[in-house]
Amino acid sequence: MINTKIYKAVYSLAEKLMEADRKGSKPEFDSLYGQLKDICTANENTDKDHPEQWETLADFTEDFDAALAVYEKAMEKAQAMNAKDHLSSIGLSMARLQIELGQTQAAISSLEAAKVNANKIEDKELKAEIDALLERLAEGKK
Numbered sequence: 001m002i003n004t005k006i007y008k009a010v011y012s013l014a015e016k017l018m019e020a021d022r023k024g025s026k027p028e029f030d031s032l033y034g035q036l037k038d039i040c041t042a043n044e045n046t047d048k049d050h051p052e053q054w055e056t057l058a059d060f061t062e063d064f065d066a067a068l069a070v071y072e073k074a075m076e077k078a079q080a081m082n083a084k085d086h087l088s089s090i091g092l093s094m095a096r097l098q099i100e101l102g103q104t105q106a107a108i109s110s111l112e113a114a115k116v117n118a119n120k121i122e123d124k125e126l127k128a129e130i131d132a133l134l135e136r137l138a139e140g141k142k
Helices: 004-023 026-043 051-059 064-081 084-100 104-118 124-138
Strands: none
Touching: 004 026, 004 051, 026 051, 051 064, 051 084, 064 084, 084 104, 084 124, 104 124
16 A cells, blocks of 8 residues: 555645646646656655556656656556556556557557456446457557
8 A cells, every 4th residue: 555645745746747737837847747756766665665656657757668667667566566456557558658659569468468457456447448448459440
């Protein structure tokens, strides 16, 4: 389970990042992103390390290749905890980026793994998103 104080800080930064992005305020976005990254790196390999903070960081990483690397780190941390909900959502996010990068086969692999992990979670909406995207890719559409 993620530390409550860290969860609140990450969630608050995520809301502020979305607002800065909505306003088109790049300096504010960059500052907030730096704060989020600092939280992740400060907690890395401690008992406060958690996939959710890394997944959130990846969500706001603008460079797709860099974002994929951060999702990979989040995935490793989720696998270590056997956190099926995080494994599912990270897999879906990775697949979306892989599609943008033209990596269709990698996206299908990410979605197939996400689907397996989603079998053990309650989030029906997430399951449906994974299934729908996997179906579109299987049909050769984007």
